[in-house]
Amino acid sequence: MRVLQEKEIMRVGGNSIIPVDVRVIAATNKDLQSLVDKGQFRKDLYYRLKVLYFTVPPLRERPEDIYFLVNYFLNNKNDSKVISDRVYKIFKDHNWPGNVRELENIINYISSVVEENKVEPRHLPEEFQKIDKDKKEENNNENNRINKKLKEEGNLKEFIGILNVLYEAQNQGINIGRKRIADKLKERQLRLTPEMVRGRLKVLEKYKLIEIGKTRQGSSLTKQGKELIKLN
Numbered sequence: 001m002r003v004l005q006e007k008e009i010m011r012v013g014g015n016s017i018i019p020v021d022v023r024v025i026a027a028t029n030k031d032l033q034s035l036v037d038k039g040q041f042r043k044d045l046y047y048r049l050k051v052l053y054f055t056v057p058p059l060r061e062r063p064e065d066i067y068f069l070v071n072y073f074l075n076n077k078n079d080s081k082v083i084s085d086r087v088y089k090i091f092k093d094h095n096w097p098g099n100v101r102e103l104e105n106i107i108n109y110i111s112s113v114v115e116e117n118k119v120e121p122r123h124l125p126e127e128f129q130k131i132d133k134d135k136k137e138e139n140n141n142e143n144n145r146i147n148k149k150l151k152e153e154g155n156l157k158e159f160i161g162i163l164n165v166l167y168e169a170q171n172q173g174i175n176i177g178r179k180r181i182a183d184k185l186k187e188r189q190l191r192l193t194p195e196m197v198r199g200r201l202k203v204l205e206k207y208k209l210i211e212i213g214k215t216r217q218g219s220s221l222t223k224q225g226k227e228l229i230k231l232n
Helices: 002-006 032-037 043-049 063-076 085-093 099-113 126-153 156-171 178-187 194-206 223-231
Strands: 210-212 219-221
Touching (some): 002 043, 063 085, 085 126, 156 178, 156 219, 156 223, 194 210, 194 219, 219 223
């Protein structure tokens, strides 16, 4: 307490005070304010430490940082391995109870054990492969549920046809309206008028498979819409 408040120390067994010029950096994964309120952490120490402070959210709350951290750890090891999109997806779905250190450890594992240049889910430890398997089952169940709902709303082929037309248009970087969609469907032996297409688009939007743009923006597929195309 003397060091923090007065910037002074006294040697054990000594009788003279020695001034010191130091900066104290403290870190914790506990909620100190809560501990102070419960009487489990000294209030006077807490307020002497709490001068300039900031909170670093756990990794599970900032999944967007995973890509940069993975590349940082790989670069530190001079490792040129490429992490596949599916592996990044697994990492983002993981809860990371061990926070950034756990991510660093899995990158050390990959760097030491994986021989291929591109890292796929099969290269990961078993607990991460289970995340991939569970997520696939969850997505399949959700897609099957939506498939069933679309069948109740009308002709499933028409809905999937529209999704495919939108998918192709997105890949080409173009906006496409109801008339163009109807023309494209006609080439696939699906005869719908622009007004009928409009009704189908409303249904697809209801199930969050597409986003209908304003005026001339056209409609675009959501991530769920792309997943449904793969299933069908």
